[in-house]
Structure formats: C-alpha cells, structure tokens
Amino acid sequence: MTISLDALNAAPAAEFTAHLGAVFEHAPWVAEAAAARRPFATVEALFSALREAVAAAPEARRLALLTGHPELAGRAARAGRIAQASIAEQAAAGLDRLSEAEFARFEALNAAYRERFGLPFILCVRRHGRASLLRRFEARLASDPETERRSAEAEVLRIAALRLDALVTGAGALRVAGRLSTHVLDTVRGGPAMGVAVELAELVSATESVVVARAETNADGRTDAPLIAGRPVPVATYELRFGLGDHYRRAGLDLPDPPFLDLVTLRFGVAEPEGHYHVPLVASPWSYQTYRGS
Template sequence: MRLDDLNQMDRPAFAATLHFAFELSPWVVERAWSARPFDSIEAMHGAMMQVLNAAPLGDKLALIRAHPELAGKAAIARTLTAESAAEQAGAGLDRLTPEEFARFHDLNAEYGKRFGFPFIICVRLNDKTSILRAMQARLSNDREAEIAEAITQIGLISKLRIQDAVTD
C-alpha cells in the first residue's frame, strides 16, 4: 500500500489497514490517525510511537501482554498472528532442539513470573542464541526498565512491519 492512500483514509479504514503493526492492538494506529497527513513512513510510525509513549500504563501493559511468548504455547498450537509466526520462524524459533525448547520454556516461565508479561524482543533483528542471551540478561532488570525495553522493542517490531507493507 502507498502512504498517499493511507493519508486519504478515514479513521476506521486506516486502523483496519494497519491493524497488524501493533500486535492485536489497533488502538495505537487508530489514535495516530489524527496526526495525518504523514510526510513519510518514518513520520507515520513516529506518530504511532508518540501515541504509545503517551498511553496510560494500563494500555501499554495490555499491548505488551498481547504479544505471544517466544516459542511458546501459541506457536505450538499455531495460533500466532501471521506476522508473529513469520517473525519467529525467521529467527529459527520453529526449529528448536528439545534442549533449546526447554530453555525457552524455562526462561519464558521465569520472565513471566518476575514481570507479569511476556518477554518482548524484535526477533527479526536477532537469532535464537542472541534471544536466549537477552532473555537471561533482562531478568536482572527492574519492572519499570523492562516495560520501557518492551515498548522499545515493540517500536522496532512495528516499524519493520510497516516498512514491509507501506511505500512512500
């Protein structure tokens, strides 16, 4: 799709077209609509990130919790969104050894217990080894730092998704 076409859309069409950008959370896209017209894809994504950064903590946590665990139950049950499934497969998370799967499972459980939400990382910019390293390292963060890091990672994920789908 073209940026010019997105700039012409009404709010419902805009949100429906870009709903995939923020995992099961079209409210981010919908709230950014009022900042149109966008001069660039970067400006559009920037408006979306402004919405997200200004959102109440409850909205941020809902978005974070909308993300699936990496190599978790949703992946096994094949109930991931198309975007998440492709991203996890691209990082090799659909081809884990039994030992790697057990390590992901254990770290997912420990992380979820500590923070109350799933571990978020832009898997397209990582591989399974770097993801496991980051999961282990980020367990030492406090909750506030980890919420901030999750939002940063969601920004990277959404930016790549939008860049794949929209042309200037």
C-alpha cells in the same frame, strides 16, 4: 500486501486502521489514534505519530500492549495460536524449528521471566540470531522491573517499525535494514576473483551452524546481490566460507596436493543489525587478509 503512504493519507479512517491495525500486536487503537493526525509527509512521520499515540495512552492500555505479545517459542506459538505477523517473525528466527531440548529451555525461561516481571519476554527477533536471542533473554532476567518495562516498550517499537516498513511505501522510509556483502580480490592476478563459491553461515552454538546464503562471485569479484539486505542483519557470529582452492585450480595454477589454502573461512561478529558490513577477502594461494568495510 503493501500500500502507499499517499493511499493511506486519502483512505477513510476505518480503512487506515484496517491496514495498520496489526503493526502493534492486538492494538488497533494505536492506528486509530494516528489516523486523526493525517496527512503524513513521510513514513517516518507516520511512525512518529504511532509512537506518540502509544506514549500518550493510559497506563492500562500500555500495559495491555505488552501483555498482548506472545511468548517466544511458547506453547501458543508452537500451536499457531498467535498473530500471523508473530508467526512469521518467530519462523524467520528459526524458533519453529527448535529441538525438544531447546523448546524446553525457552519454556523455562518464559516461565521465569513471567514470574519475575508479570510480562512475556519481548524482543524484536528479526534483529537477533538464535544465540544472541538466548543471551539477551538470560541477561534481561537479571534486570529490575522498571528497566525491563522500558526495554520491553523499546522492543515493541522496533517490532512495529519493521512491520510498518514492510507494509507502507513512500517518501522518508524508516531506517530499519542493514546489509552484509563481500568481494574477493586475487593478489596473484591483481584484480577481482570471478567464480569463487561463497557461503554465509550463522553460528548457532559451538556445534551447530545454519547456512544463510550461498552465492558465487561475478566478474567484479562481488556477489550479484548482498548476502543479506532489505532487513536487519541479525546480531550473531557468522562465517564466510570461500572456495579459494577451487578458484585457483580452475585458473590453472600448479598447487600442491592438498593446497595450502583450500576452503578459507572468515569468522566475524555482527553487533549492529542496521549497520552496513562489507567483509572482503584479499587472497593468494599462500595468504589472505580481510577488514570491515561499509
């Protein structure tokens, strides 16, 4: 349930802490410290106060903040014995739907990481697709303890920013969301292509993809809403699949059988979760092109 920034500013300290206590995993003391600095003019100012409370905390508390995070796809997560926010975040990343082989891989990585650093591996999973998540996990295993501590703290702040953005409405919202959109231009007719079926899929591996969104272009050649919006665009390789052949068949064009272009697939990568990616298709029955817009 969301709450306005004005209501948080006016709430008793205990109520303020109750609303924001789960923004940092098992660490309501962060919200308690920030409550004394009210009122906040913007949500950004509120987040700054929370971040500064973490930075000013004693070493033992800061370490406990890290160790309080659950392992990714670990046994506690599989059994549902972690915080509700973490359950939702791991589920959104597909970590509750892994194969036994994938769970075993995560278990081995979790054990190796904890043995090397004495911490759970912490990553803001809502900013990553599954393939990117595993690459980051393996890469950070090669890090040194000091660098990894800084990385873990930075990821805790990213997780907290997304949780706060979902909880609090008001001026000066945090910039934590990206956007992915598309449109189709028909060079035969010299205008937008209406009624083109569009499918967005995330490539998980060389043999697996997961459909993220399906839509159809409207009279402007665009989808009625972005394919991803209101959240980070996970770091991943994607495919946009356009039913171009069906569009031209409905338009009455005399196409060969099979058509030269039927299902057009654009494969592209997203490296900036908070970025704006516009990936259009400019097409005829015989050619197509694309580019990155914004």
